[in-house]
Amino acid sequence: MNGTRAVVLGAGIIGAACARELALAGLEVTLLDRGGAGAATTSHGEGNVLVSDKGPGPELRLAQLSRRLWPEVLAAIAERSPAGARCVEAAEWDPKGGIVVATTEAGAHGLAEFAATQRAADVRADTLTTDALRAAEPCITHAHTAAVHYPEDAQVQPAGAAAALLTDALAAGARLRTGEEVLAGVVTRGGRLTGVRTPGGVVEADLFVNAAGPWSGALGARLGAPVAVEPRRGDVLVTTPLPPTVFHKVYDADYVGAVGSSEEELQTSAVVESTRAGSVLIGSSRRRVGFDDLLRPEVLSAVAAKALRLFPSLAGVPVMRAYGGFRPYVPDHLPVVGADPRLAGLWHASGHEGAGIGLSVGTGRLLRDLVLGEPTEIDAHPFRVDRPAVLTPPPESRQQNRKQGRKQNREQRRKLEMEQDQDQDQEGA
Structure with a gap:
C-alpha cells in the first residue's frame, strides 16, 4: 500500500x-x-x-x-x-510481575476461581503460600487470605x-x-x-x-x-521517594470487579506499585463523571484507605502529588x-x-x-x-441528566452574576 x-x-x-x-x-x-x-x-x-x-x-x-x-x-x-x-x-x-492479594474468605474463593480460568487460557498464575508472599513482598499485610503471582505482568x-x-x-x-x-x-x-x-x-x-x-x-x-x-475518570496518588517497599505490581482481588463494573458511581480498589525513581503509585478509582477534571478529596481518601489495607506500612508516608485522567469507556x-x-x-x-x-x-x-x-x-x-x-447511543436518562446538569450550571452562573451586580450596586451607593 x-x-x-x-x-x-x-x-x-x-x-x-x-x-x-x-x-x-x-x-x-x-x-x-x-x-x-x-x-x-x-x-x-x-x-x-x-x-x-x-x-x-x-x-x-x-x-x-x-x-x-x-x-x-x-x-x-x-x-x-x-x-x-x-x-x-x-x-x-520493567517485567516485574504482579501479585493479586485477597483479604477476605470470599475474595480468596473468587481469586482462586478466576486464576483457574486464566490458567486454562495460557496465563501463568502461580498460587503463593504465606511464606512465598512474605518473601516477595515483605511489607504486605498479615491479614491476607490468598495470593496469586502473575509473572507476565509488566510496567512502562x-x-x-x-x-x-x-x-x-x-x-x-x-x-x-x-x-x-x-x-x-x-x-x-x-x-x-x-x-x-x-x-x-x-x-x-x-x-x-x-x-x-x-x-x-x-x-x-x-x-x-x-x-x-465515553470518559471514565481515574485518580492516582504519588508518594515521595521511599526505600524499596513494593517490589511487584500489587493489587487486591476487588480490582477485577471494579474494572468490569458498569456503574457510574465511584468504584475503588487497591493498586500499589513502585516506580524506578522510588515513588509509590497508589490507585485506583473509576468514576463516570463526564469530563469533570476536579480532584475530589473523598475519592483520594477512599483510594488511600484501600491501599493501607494491603500495605499498612504506608501510613504516614507523605503524598507529594495526585493526578487524574479520563479513560475511554465502552459499555x-x-x-x-x-x-x-x-x-x-x-x-x-x-x-x-x-x-x-x-x-x-x-x-x-x-x-x-x-x-x-x-x-x-x-x-x-x-x-x-x-x-x-x-453503536447504541447513551441512554435517554443519561442525556437528560446531562441536560439538567447544564441547566443547573447556567442557573448557578446567573445567580452568581446577579449577586456580583448587587455587590457592585451597593459599592456604588
Whole structure:
C-alpha cells in the first residue's frame, strides 16, 4: 500500500502505536492532535501492561499479543537509531510481575476461581503460600487470605513509552501536527471520508483512524459516525521517594470487579506499585463523571484507605502529588478496532479504558493487518465497530441528566452574576 495516505486522529499512545505500524508498512502517515503528543490520557496513566486482570476472552487475547510484542517492539526501536535507544530507556520497561492479594474468605474463593480460568487460557498464575508472599513482598499485610503471582505482568513509564513509539513512527516517515483540532469531516457524494477540516484547512487522505481516546465518541459524531465511547475518570496518588517497599505490581482481588463494573458511581480498589525513581503509585478509582477534571478529596481518601489495607506500612508516608485522567469507556468493556461500516475511509482504534498503555502495541498491529487486508494474529471480530454496545447511543436518562446538569450550571452562573451586580450596586451607593 505504498503511497496510501493515512491520517491518525490522536497522538496518544494508541495513535502513536497505530501510526508506527502503518508507517513501517509503507503508508504515508500524518498524526493530528488538538493538543500535544501524549499530553492527555496517556500522560495520566500508570503504565500497566497486564494479563492478570483479564478473564478468558478477546481482551485477554489482545493483552497476550501486546505482552509478547512489547519487548520485541522496544528492542527494534532501540536497534534502529540512537534516538530510539534513548527513548526506549525512558520507557522504563520493567517485567516485574504482579501479585493479586485477597483479604477476605470470599475474595480468596473468587481469586482462586478466576486464576483457574486464566490458567486454562495460557496465563501463568502461580498460587503463593504465606511464606512465598512474605518473601516477595515483605511489607504486605498479615491479614491476607490468598495470593496469586502473575509473572507476565509488566510496567512502562507511559509518556516515555508513547514517545518511543512516536519517535519510531517519525523515523519511518510519519509526520506529526499538533494544535490541529478536527472540526468536521469532508465526505464525498459517494459516502466516503476524504478529508478532515481543521482551523488550518482541510487535511486529505485515503483513510482516517479515530484514535482520540475518551474524545473518540465526540470526534466520531463530528465526522458523522458516532461511537459510544465515553470518559471514565481515574485518580492516582504519588508518594515521595521511599526505600524499596513494593517490589511487584500489587493489587487486591476487588480490582477485577471494579474494572468490569458498569456503574457510574465511584468504584475503588487497591493498586500499589513502585516506580524506578522510588515513588509509590497508589490507585485506583473509576468514576463516570463526564469530563469533570476536579480532584475530589473523598475519592483520594477512599483510594488511600484501600491501599493501607494491603500495605499498612504506608501510613504516614507523605503524598507529594495526585493526578487524574479520563479513560475511554465502552459499555461492553472491549476496545473498538476496525473499519467503520457506515463511513468508508474511517477506522477506529479506541475504547481501551484503563488498559490502553498495555494494549497499544497489539492494537497497532491488529489495525495494520486489518488495513492491509492481511491475516490477523487474533480474532478481530469481537472488536468490530458495528456491535450493539458501540453503536447504541447513551441512554435517554443519561442525556437528560446531562441536560439538567447544564441547566443547573447556567442557573448557578446567573445567580452568581446577579449577586456580583448587587455587590457592585451597593459599592456604588
